[in-house]
Every structure is written in structure tokens, then in C-alpha cells.
Amino acid sequence: MRRSKAFIPTTKEAPSDAVLASHIYLARAGFVSQVASGLYNYMPLGKRVIKKIENIINEEMSKVGAQEVELSFVTPADLWAESGRIEKFGKELLRFRDRKNNPFVLGPTHEEMMVDLVRNRITSYKNLPLNLYQIKTKFRDEARPRFGLMRGREFIMKDGYSFHSSTEDLDREFDAMEAAYKKILSRLGLDFRVVEADSGAIGGSGSKELMVLAESGEDTIAVCSQCEYGANIEAAVRGERTEIPESPGVEFKKFRTPGIKTIDDLAKYFDVDSYYTIKCVAKKVIYEDEEEIVLFFLRGCDNLQEVKAINATDALDIVDVSEDELKEIGLIPGFIGPLDQDKAKHVMDNALKYAPEMICGANEEDYHYIGVDMSVISDVAYFEDIAEVNEGDRCPHCDGTLSFTKGIEVGHIFKLGTTYSEALKAEFLDENGKAQPFIMGTYGMGVSRLVAATVEQHHDEFGCIWTKQTAPYMVNIMISNIKDEAQNEAGEALYEALQNAGVEVMLDDRKERFGFKMKDAELIGFPYTVIIGKELANGLVQIYNRTTKEKTSVAKDDIVGEIMELIK
RNA sequence: CGGGGUGUAGCUCAGUAUGGUUAGAGUACUUGGUUUGGGACCAAGGGGCCGAAGGUUCGAGUCCUUUCACCCCGACCA
Structure with missing residues (x-):
């Protein structure tokens, strides 16, 4: 291409609203231009990079036997009602009607469409497994699009779906896809980490995220100093604590603690490590058609991980609750404890199980209990892992310690199980002639986000530095x-x-x-x-x-x- | 969705507190000339319904009302 004829409008100045390096340089160097919030045009250079990435994905997918398809971007709203996700996705689904007044949705992801494509066409275990994928524009009406291509409303995604007759076969495919995804990111020249992830709204039994390491990443991930363990902070777990602070060593007693409302004050007041205090985080838990206040109890040195809390309560959402709301049901903020408490449901963090010598609120103004042995309620209370790991915590798999780093989520792979095949009644006949729902996996990779992630990781003060595999021109x-x-x-x-x-x-x-x-x-x-x-x-x-x-x-x-x- | 901010030339922004010539700069663009190893210089040009609608006024980019768009923080987010 002759530069004199090329449509590459470079500018000396960055658009005023660009914050991230990738956004600034992709705009300045004439790769993309913004049309509206979260919507971008790809100009010739941008389009070429997209194609480069797509080609690599296609090559690697073909190597593992996945077949490329392309499903309609416009999807019938009926399908979304059938799976129940029309409510779950809520306003993120862009809905509209055609001239005959039929409701449609712009596809934000294609589980429903893909299941619909396969059901009644694949009807025998003999035709399984099957792995279909597409690289396609998606639309999610994000509440707050930002960071250029990083979080747009319209974006390009590679989405793959596999169908199996057994969970073992799904496990095999899941591993194969993880390997293929790693290969793709390596070929693109990216520094990344595969981490354990929360399955989120999409459901399923297990999931992993592929994170491109970058300071500007929106996700926090915990990684081990010694082994391969890595996890999104939302899903990270830790090993048993080895260094236990010196215990206070006191008898059970109710103790007057006037005005001592915070964990800091409490630990100082008794001169103990906050490890020996019990923190209560009160939240309002939202379900489909009701909401209630739930008390989450943790060690004072830990913080509540909200995603874990949502999973522990099976809630749709968790929101803050005001002191007044707590007082209304007879709880005394600052002095809430797990003993003799029947005002609200509770969830205890696993770290509190059988914990001795604890200090906690006495559910009475200006009083705390000291010397509490949690054994007294450990067999009847509801325990879950709801604590967020801290930097310096032990790795759950080895002697290493966990530290935090930032990542850009460029891929997410799930073991879906039968969630969608059951909802959409997609079944095959097994060896015994019995109808079974497909066991599914789903594998996503953000193609347009990869463009941004590549620049995030490969740039300097002068602009982009494309790798050989992604360069629009070599x-x-x-x-x-x-x-x-x-x-x-x-x-x-x-x-x-x-x-x-x-x-x-x-x-x-x-x-x-x-x-x-x-x-x-x-x-x-x-x-x-x-x-x-x-x-x-x-x-x-x-x-x-x-x-x-x-x-x-x-x-x-x-x-x-x-x-x-x-x-x- | 809560809080904050910004809309003036293709782009980056002045001008708006206190209403008053024909609305400015830099950059980009066109033409001519000079220059040619790190975003050059001189000269001449083209380009604006001052986000939109309504109002106040003799007069509105500037004041008032409504509205739209975009950005930031948060909530949200396969």
C-alpha cells in the first residue's frame, strides 16, 4: 500500500476523552474512530489487525477440530424467554421489533442460538462431540462503556460452544480449549495468565479466565509466587494460615466497650490482633421477588468478597444497607455478633469455624463478648467461604504466597453442563436409547478487546509497537x-x-x-x-x-x- | 442507575463571571514558494446555525427553562 493513497488519518493530538494508552494510540494512529458511546469504526489499519487475530484464532480452532459457523446477529426474543435470560440480562439486551411487530434482540452472546441450531439436528451420541464457533459482532448495552475498544457496547467476539454426551468428554474438550487459547495468546505475543474464575450469571460448574497482564486491567487477580495458581479475586481461595498471632487468652465474658464500633477500635481496645475479632458485614440480599438483610461474619482481618457472598446466598444481587434499616429490625450497628442473634439470616466465613478466643459484638449497645469459642455454634451455623484473599496469604496449593496483579480479561471458558440444553430441551439419544440433554461447554475470546490489550502491553511514549503476528503491515x-x-x-x-x-x-x-x-x-x-x-x-x-x-x-x-x- | 464534568472549525481548545462590531488561536486542509535525517518556514485561502428547542432582551456563544449527547468516579459487567 502506498501511504499517499492510504486512509490512515493520524493526528498529533489525542481525543480529549481517551484515557488508556491503547485508546489514545489506536485513535491517534488512525486504527479506530468513535461514533457513539461504546461504538467504534475500524479504519483500514484496525481492520487489518482484527483480521490478523481472527486468522490466528481460525488456525488454532481448526487444529482442535472446531468448526466455524456464523449465526444471525439479530435473534428472536422468544429464544431468550425460553432460556429465561431475557430477565437475567435485563437492559443489556438491546430489544426492538420488526415491521410485523415481532420482538428481537441483538445477540450479546449466542448460547441460545447455538443450542437452537443444534437441537433436533444432532440427535445421537454417535455425532458427539461437536464444537462450533463463530467470530462475530456482539452487542451489549453496557451501563457504562469505557476505555475505547476495551469495553465497548458493540464488540467482536469469538464464541465457541461444545456439545458432549458425558462430563468426562466435556472435561477433555475444556482442557483442549484451554490449551488452544493459550496457544493463541502466545502466538499473539501476549504476556498472560490463566486464572480460576467465578462462573457468574452464565452458570455452570467451572470456569477459567485468560488474563492479559496489564496495569490498566479492570480485574484484580491473585497469583502465587511459586506455583501456577492464579485466580480472579472474586474466586481466589487461600491455604491455611500458618502464622497465628498471639492469642488474647481470656475467659468467656461480656465486656463493656462504650463507643467501640469498629474493628480497629476493638483490636486496639483489647490490644489483640484483629484476627481474634469478628466482623459483621450487613447487606441487603436481592432475590428475584424478595429481598432481606443478611449478616456476613468474618474474622476482623478479612474483608467480604461480594461475589462469593452472592454465590453463598444464591442471590441475584447484594446491596448496602443503612444503619437505620438495621435498627428497624432490632440490630445495633457496631455491636452485632453471631451469638444469640435471631433478627436476620447469617453466613459465617469458613475461617470462623471452631475458632477459639474470639471477640464479637454482644448484640447490645456498648457491649462485646470476649473469649468466645465458635465451637458452640459451629455445628448449626451456616458456613461458607466468603472472605476475600489478602496479599501475602498462603497459596492453596503450595508454600508460596499470593500477590495481586491487574489483568484484562480476554478469554473466558466455561463448563456449562446442561443448563441451556435443559432449558431449551435440546436432547440426544444415548447408547441405551435414552434421551439426555447435551452437556455443554462455552468458550469466549474478545477479539476487539485483544486489539486494545495488545497495545496496552506493547506501546511506548511514541505509540503502538505491534508484534509480528498482529502488525497491520510488517x-x-x-x-x-x-x-x-x-x-x-x-x-x-x-x-x-x-x-x-x-x-x-x-x-x-x-x-x-x-x-x-x-x-x-x-x-x-x-x-x-x-x-x-x-x-x-x-x-x-x-x-x-x-x-x-x-x-x-x-x-x-x-x-x-x-x-x-x-x-x- | 447515583454523583460530577463537558458540548464553540476535521482535531485540541480560548472566549461565557459583567450580553454589545463581521466569533478567535493552534493544528489539520487547499494554492504558490523556500526547505528536506526527527512532527519545518513564508505568503494567500477555504472551513462555524457556538449540541438542540424554547424563552428573556433593542441585541444571546454569553442570561433563564427544557432536552440531547459525550466523558469521568461509583454501582453494574461470560
């Missing part, structure tokens, strides 16, 4: 002075030679100055720029490496060979 030939006949000829010749060699090459033949064209090349981020300039008089050209920012002089006649070597 080589940029920059003719320093277009009016110089010799330079022009050499540039044209090299352009033709590289094109003939099948290299994706851009020829910067614009009538601009050296500095302008270099800045532009750096902003776009071509892996290599061949500078044809002054040194041509001595039979030399230069290769500028975008990653190292080094310029290497090469004899003009050797340049094609050099380039071919570099881009291998």
Missing part, C-alpha cells in the same frame, strides 16, 4: 526525500521486491519531511521501517526496529534478504 519503506530521484527509485524497487516476496509492506511516498514521517511510523508502530535517505549515496539504507528503536545500516543490495530474515 514493513514500512520510508523515502526520506521524495524529490530525490535515486531515493525514490530505490524505494519503489524495494517496495516491488517485498510485495513480490509476499511481505505486507507500506511505502511512505508522501511529500513530507524525515521527522514527520518517522513520528508517523512510530505512532502506527510498524515493526520495521526501512529508511531510504542520505546514506543511499554510499549504497546504504537503514532498518529501524520499532521495538529497540535502533537503526542499522545495511547495504542497499542486501536489504531484501535482511528483511526476509528479520520477519521470519
